[in-house]
Amino acid sequence: MALGANLVIAVAKLLGGLFAASPALLSEAAHSVADSLNEIFLLASLKRSKRAPDSKHPFGYGKERYFWSLLAAVGIFVMGGCFSVFQGIEALRSGSSETRTGYVAGLIVLAVALAAEGSSLVRALLQIRGQARQDGRGMREAIRAADDPALRTVLAEDSTACFGVVVAMAGMGLHMITGQVQWEAWASMIIGALLVFVAYQLAKQSRGQIIGEAADPALRQAIREFLEAQPEIDTVTTLLSMRLGTRSTLVAARVDLVPGLDSEEVEEVLVRLKKAVREKWPIADQLFLDVTEASPSDRARARRERRQLDRAVNGEPEQDGAERRPEG
Numbered sequence: 001m002a003l004g005a006n007l008v009i010a011v012a013k014l015l016g017g018l019f020a021a022s023p024a025l026l027s028e029a030a031h032s033v034a035d036s037l038n039e040i041f042l043l044a045s046l047k048r049s050k051r052a053p054d055s056k057h058p059f060g061y062g063k064e065r066y067f068w069s070l071l072a073a074v075g076i077f078v079m080g081g082c083f084s085v086f087q088g089i090e091a092l093r094s095g096s097s098e099t100r101t102g103y104v105a106g107l108i109v110l111a112v113a114l115a116a117e118g119s120s121l122v123r124a125l126l127q128i129r130g131q132a133r134q135d136g137r138g139m140r141e142a143i144r145a146a147d148d149p150a151l152r153t154v155l156a157e158d159s160t161a162c163f164g165v166v167v168a169m170a171g172m173g174l175h176m177i178t179g180q181v182q183w184e185a186w187a188s189m190i191i192g193a194l195l196v197f198v199a200y201q202l203a204k205q206s207r208g209q210i211i212g213e214a215a216d217p218a219l220r221q222a223i224r225e226f227l228e229a230q231p232e233i234d235t236v237t238t239l240l241s242m243r244l245g246t247r248s249t250l251v252a253a254r255v256d257l258v259p260g261l262d263s264e265e266v267e268e269v270l271v272r273l274k275k276a277v278r279e280k281w282p283i284a285d286q287l288f289l290d291v292t293e294a295s296p297s298d299r300a301r302a303r304r305e306r307r308q309l310d311r312a313v314n315g316e317p318e319q320d321g322a323e324r325r326p327e328g
Contacts, residue, residue: 062245
């Protein structure tokens with residue numbers, strides 16, 4: 001839906017911008033062209049990320065979404081942000097003006113664009129609300145989490161596009177009233193600056209996910225508490241996690257079992273716990289349990305990690321190294 005809306009809007013803005021010689025409208029056209037290419041990237045990511053694991057990628061291709069989202073952020077920066085700033089600077093240098101017919105045509109195109117972008121934004125918000133209900137989250141919390149990079153990018157693009165259209169309409173309107181192109185030039189540069197900021201935020205999030213981002217703190221806390229509640233486990237010395245995609249998470253835990261279990265009992269316990277975790281949290285599909293003998297320092301670190309995790313779940317920022325791999 002977002003792709004279809006952006007393609008129609010891009011053509012309309014481009015024709016209107018050329019007809020009206022409007023820098024703000026041409027900036028919006030560049031914005032929509034960038035958005036259209038980004039939607040193609042995101043559609044490719046949806047298909048490629050669903051490929052089955054193979055010998056080269058034993059954990060699957062879920063991170064394809066993060067890679068293509070990073071390319072989308074680069075597209076927003078180059079094709080949207082930089083071109084819009086360039087258009088604004090050129091308008092200030094040339095001091096161009098538009099005919100009244102051009103103003104009217106441009107404003108009509110922007111009004112249609114606002115309606116189309118708004119409908120796409122509403123569709124994205126409805127999708128997020130549906131996911132929030134499934135996960136038992138509030139709307140604001142779901143938007144902040146935004147685990148799906150494709151949906152997150154569409155939401156950022158559409159909300160930015162709606163704001164950009166309003167800024168462009170204001171710039172064209174003030175240009176028409178005052179006859180000063182500076183209003184439209186500054187509108188174009190404001191749109192460009194906004195796109196650069198959005199591209200930076202999207203690229204920052206995608207970078208963290210490609211490198212290897214930990215799972216949601218609430219999920220880590222729930223799995224840790226579940227393991228610690230088992231009668232066969234004495235201590236969970238550490239619990240590591242990494243998102244492998246929107247539906248896949250790697251979880252590796254080192255556990256110290258209670259004394260007195262023979263090898264067969266240990267094997268049965270590990271198999272049962274792995275099955276129980278995967279059934280309770282299907283997203284934790286890659287689970288590894290390592291049996292170890294906890295030292296006093298291991299137990300102290302485990303208590304420290306639990307406190308850090310509790311703070312993260314309560315909304316406090318996690319400290320770097322909270323899930324650092326133990327030495328030895």
